[in-house]
Amino acid sequence: MTLVEASVPGDPGRFGGALGVLGGMGPLSSAEFLRTLYACPWAGPEQTRPRVLLDSDPAFPDRTEAIRLGRVREMTERLENRLRDLLDRGADRVVVVCFTAHHFLRLVDPALRQRVVSLVDVTAAELALTSGRFLLLSTEGSRQARVFEQAPGWDAVADRVVRPGRDDQALVHRLIYRMKHEGPLPDEVLPPVDRLLRRYGCSGVVLGCTEFHLVSRELTARYGPDRTVDALRTLALRLAAGPAVAAG
Structure with a gap:
């Protein structure tokens, strides 16, 4: 759809x-x-x-x-x-x-x-309207299953989407589960996301786990609506x- x-x-x-x-x-x-x-x-x-x-x-x-x-x-x-x-x-x-x-x-x-x-399809369509490199923040499960890579239209944006390295992916996964248990944690989420963006040379983020929607307003205020891809x-x-x- x-x-x-x-x-x-x-x-x-x-x-x-x-x-x-x-x-x-x-x-x-x-x-x-x-x-x-x-x-x-x-x-x-x-x-x-x-x-x-x-x-x-x-x-x-x-x-x-x-x-x-x-x-x-x-x-x-x-x-x-x-x-x-x-x-x-x-x-x-x-x-x-x-x-x-x-x-x-x-x-x-x-x-x-x-x-x-x-x-996933909404995310791919939204990314197609952007330019620049985006860091994909997702669970280890969706990464293992290649949930995004199997979406129609993903090939057209894949070269601009960056996956964190193994240790950084584990950090993202831990942040997701912290928010599952404790709710929005913008003061704990935004600083490591800032560091990851600099580390991987990205100008925007893809909220590839719906837990990040809990801090979407803060992320959007920080990076801008065109730099924060939030399907929800x-x-x-x-x-x-x-x-x-x-x-x-």
Whole structure:
């Protein structure tokens, strides 16, 4: 699903559907996505905002561990059950608020998968609108599974996306799990990200784990909106803009 198509659920009044959000991986990032969505500059009164169906399920197995241990069937079946439930309850499109979980989406029922707005695809499309080198901040699981590299359009931007070295990747992974447990930690996250950008000669960051959405406002204020690729923020803004604006 393209970025333009992802904007369709943004106005149930024109569209007639609801946006499903499959979260809980972790729960704070999916809750923050809803805050971001409703805080966007929507036109009209609050009644024009979209209906959102949130299924926040923190009991999902750890996605990085599931990749390492090969727990494919368990993850795939759980994703299918949750997606089917959201669609049965009236969702027209579903956002899965976990990049690492996108590894398993390619294995779910195609009829369900086509209703999912891919955050990885949104990221690739947003990167295509930029220039310069970007540092990819992601979990070790999504890196091992090459979640981003398998996205349509990634080849066109891959030469401008930098992966941290092994020790720095481990640091990024630790920061992600700190935020999972403790919430936004901008004072702890921003200084090491600054150092990594200098180390790898990058001018921007790709928030390749949804936990970084917890500090997206601080990162955007520091580097600028065109230097901070955040698929959740992009999707929320596109939804608020409406199909006509998004298509432009």
